[in-house]
Amino acid sequence: MKIFSKIWQNHTVGALFLIGALLWIVVGTGVWGEVSKWGGVGYASNYYYSVGVRIAIPASLALFGLTFFAFVIVHNQKKKLRIFLVIVETFLTFSLIILLNSNFPPLLLIIISAQIPYLFRIQWGFICILIASAAFYLILEFYWGRSRVHITTFFCFAFQLSTFLGNHYAKKEIKAKENANLLNRELLATQSLLSETARQNERLRIARDIHDLIGHHLTALSINLEIAEHLSEGKAKKQIEKAHAISSLLLSDVREAVSEIRSREDIDIEASLHLLIDEVPKLNISLDVCQNLKISDARIADIILTSIRESITNSLKHSNASDMNITISTLKDIIKIEIVDNGSGSKKTVFGNGLNGMKERVETLDGSLSVTNDNGFSIIISLPNVAHG
Numbered sequence: 001m002k003i004f005s006k007i008w009q010n011h012t013v014g015a016l017f018l019i020g021a022l023l024w025i026v027v028g029t030g031v032w033g034e035v036s037k038w039g040g041v042g043y044a045s046n047y048y049y050s051v052g053v054r055i056a057i058p059a060s061l062a063l064f065g066l067t068f069f070a071f072v073i074v075h076n077q078k079k080k081l082r083i084f085l086v087i088v089e090t091f092l093t094f095s096l097i098i099l100l101n102s103n104f105p106p107l108l109l110i111i112i113s114a115q116i117p118y119l120f121r122i123q124w125g126f127i128c129i130l131i132a133s134a135a136f137y138l139i140l141e142f143y144w145g146r147s148r149v150h151i152t153t154f155f156c157f158a159f160q161l162s163t164f165l166g167n168h169y170a171k172k173e174i175k176a177k178e179n180a181n182l183l184n185r186e187l188l189a190t191q192s193l194l195s196e197t198a199r200q201n202e203r204l205r206i207a208r209d210i211h212d213l214i215g216h217h218l219t220a221l222s223i224n225l226e227i228a229e230h231l232s233e234g235k236a237k238k239q240i241e242k243a244h245a246i247s248s249l250l251l252s253d254v255r256e257a258v259s260e261i262r263s264r265e266d267i268d269i270e271a272s273l274h275l276l277i278d279e280v281p282k283l284n285i286s287l288d289v290c291q292n293l294k295i296s297d298a299r300i301a302d303i304i305l306t307s308i309r310e311s312i313t314n315s316l317k318h319s320n321a322s323d324m325n326i327t328i329s330t331l332k333d334i335i336k337i338e339i340v341d342n343g344s345g346s347k348k349t350v351f352g353n354g355l356n357g358m359k360e361r362v363e364t365l366d367g368s369l370s371v372t373n374d375n376g377f378s379i380i381i382s383l384p385n386v387a388h389g
Contacts (some may be wrong), residue, residue, distance in 0.1 A: 010011055012167065012170050012174055013072060013075050016072065016075075016114055016115070016167065017069075017072045017258075019111075019114065020068050020072070020114065020115075021108055021231040022110045023108070023110060023111050024061075024064070024065050024108070024111065025065075026060045026104070027061065027104045027105060027108055027323040028061055028065075030102065030103075030104035031057060031058075031061060031096070031100060031102065031104050031105065032058075034100065034102050034104070035054060035057055036060075036099070037305065044096055051138070053099055056095070056099055057096060057099050060095050060096050060099070060148055061092075061096065061244045061283050063088075063092055063164055064096075064108060066109060067085050067088050067089050067092070068085075068089060068115075070085055071085045071086065071089070071115060071118075076282075076320040077155075079119065079200075082118060083119055086112060086115055086119060089108070089111070089112055090112055090132070092108075092111065093105060093106075093108040093109055094135060094136075094139070094197070096108070097136065097139055098139060098143065101144050101146075103152075108157050108160075109132055109136070109156060109160055110159050110160055110163050112132070112160075112166075113125075113129055113132075113159075113161070113163045113164040114163045114164065114167045115163055116128055116167075117167045117168040117171050118171075122165075122168055125164050125168065126161070126164075129157065129164060132160065133153055133156060133160065134157055136153055137149055137153040140152060140153065145172055162356020178281050178282070178316075181281065182280065182313070183277060185276050185277075185280070186276060188275045188276075189273065189276035189305060189309070190272075190305070192271060192275050193267070193269070193272045193301055193302065197267060197301070200266075200267060200296065202300070221247050222247045224250055225240055225243050225247055228240050229241055235259075248386045263365060266294045266295060266296050267295050267296060267298065267301045269293075269295055269301045269304060269305070269328075270287070270289045272301070272306075273287055273289075273305065273326075274287065275314070276305065276308065276309060277308070277326070279314075280312060282316060282322070283312065283315060283316060283321060283323070283324055283341075284322060284323045284324070285312070285323075285324045285326065286323075286324070286325050286326065287324075287326045287328075288326070288327045288328070290328065290330055292330060293328060293329075293330050293335070294330075294336070295384070295385065297385075299365060300365065300385065303365065303367075303376040303381075303383065304328070304335075304337060304381075304383075305363060306358070307337065307339070307361070307362070307379070307381055308326060308337070308339060309358065310358050311324070311339045311341075311358075312324070313354065314354055314355070314377075315341045315343055315377070319341055319376075319377050320343055321341035321342050321343030321376065321377070322342060323341060323342045324339065324340065324341040324342075325338075325339075325341075326338070326339050327339045332384065333384055333385050334382055334383070334384060334385065335383045335384075335385050336380070336381070336382050336383075337380070338378070338379075338380050338381075338385070339378070339379040339380075339381075340376055340377070340378045340379075341376050341377050341378075342376040343376055343377045355369075355371065358379075358381075361362070362381055362383065365384060367381060367382055367383040367384065369378065369381050369382075
């Protein structure tokens with residue numbers, strides 16, 4: 001059940017599986033009807049086919065179904081594996097076309113044409129369909145000696161091409177929607193971070209204004225009252241002493257208020273990150289942020305946000321991961337960000353524009369970035385928490 005739920009998470013893959021399964025059942029039913037009479041005992045009711053052929057036909061059809069199901073399961077894994085599975089399907093299809101002079105086995109070519117968009121670009125897919133149609137024509141013309149072969153081949157080619165183009169543009173449209181959705185999340189997360197930074201800057205400005213203006217004036221008032229206290233006598237001195245005490249208390253309250261404002265200057269990075277990672281299509285992301293994390297430098301928050309955003313993009317484009325774990329922890333004056341997915345990318349790590357950009361941004365704050373791909377793909381970033389250092 002878990003496998004089927006995973007298949008239906010991707011609408012194009014779910015549609016591919018449903019259409020492919022229905023066509024496979026249609027072909028199987030038709031082939032059974034042509035090789036065996038309904039109600040007959042096994043295949044013995046049809047004398048035309050030898051025992052070996054009678055075994056090879058259902059075996060090839062069953063193996064095609066298993067190979068197709070395997071392709072659906074690994075549709076987002078290594079391309080070489082997917083190509084191998086489609087080659088096996090193609091071999092089995094043409095084996096059935098050669099073994100059985102029927103119009104049902106060519107329907108399997110439609111299933112294969114629906115899988116081609118997961119392997120090649122549109123021009124290469126078109127070439128593959130042309131080659132398959134040409135091979136189909138040659139078998140009908142020179143092996144089976146059928147009449148009106150060009151008409152049969154044309155309809156077969158048309159069905160293959162329409163299926164291929166339909167699936168290609170459906171995948172393209174869904175990909176565009178996913179990219180737009182991801183871009184929208186990036187904008188929301190960035191907007192949240194900018195708003196949080198703006199609030200932080202405004203709090204700091206207010207704290208500085210209170211300290212510089214009111215604080216300094218109260219200090220000057222307290223000093224003048226203290227001088228007046230030494231110069232006065234009698235009842236006037238008592239009133240000045242009382243005013244001096246009130247001014248000192250007021251100055252203490254101002255300092256306490258400034259300290260309270262400054263103590264709330266930390267940026268809420270977790271809220272911005274949740275806007276970015278929640279409900280990302282095709283990727284289940286978990287976020288673990290330590291409770292004692294305090295970030296007051298907007299540059300650090302920006303690097304964390306952009307690094308995680310770039311990691312999500314890379315994971316979706318290159319590693320074909322289904323799960324990603326993000327952990328942000330702090331030790332003394334170091335912030336550590338670990339981003340790990342279960343992707344199946346290349347064993348050799350190549351630093352492209354995305355990883356190089358991440359590394360350059362991290363190094364601007366004297367941080368470090370390391371990458372491993374032993375079990376999935378892992379990025380570890382260490383940043384000095386300069387504001388709390």
